Amino acid sequence: MHSVLMVWHGILKMMRIFRFIKALIKYIFIGSQVEQREYDLRLEICSNCKDRCGKKCCICGCYLSKKAQWSTESCPKNKW
Numbered sequence: 001m002h003s004v005l006m007v008w009h010g011i012l013k014m015m016r017i018f019r020f021i022k023a024l025i026k027y028i029f030i031g032s033q034v035e036q037r038e039y040d041l042r043l044e045i046c047s048n049c050k051d052r053c054g055k056k057c058c059i060c061g062c063y064l065s066k067k068a069q070w071s072t073e074s075c076p077k078n079k080w
């Protein structure tokens with residue numbers, strides 16, 4: 001059972017890394033940084049969200065300071 005959990009955690013970690021690389025490539029090719037006002041608004045929404053896990057979004061696993069900054073990113077719950 002322990003090894004199954006370890007494999008599962010490994011798969012989840014790989015999926016998060018893959019999602020981050022995909023988001024980074026999208027940002028590099030077609031993205032830009034949002035205006036400061038938009039950035040602040042996004043972070044404020046996240047700070048009051050029950051799906052926030054510290055500095056990360058619990059849904060997608062992204063670091064909110066980066067996710068909120070990139071124009072190509074959006075909230076997985078459509079809050080911004």
Ligand code: SF4
Nearest residue numbers: 046049051052057075
């Ligand atoms: S990105 Fe969306 S779901 Fe994730 S913490 Fe922010 S508001 Fe919540």
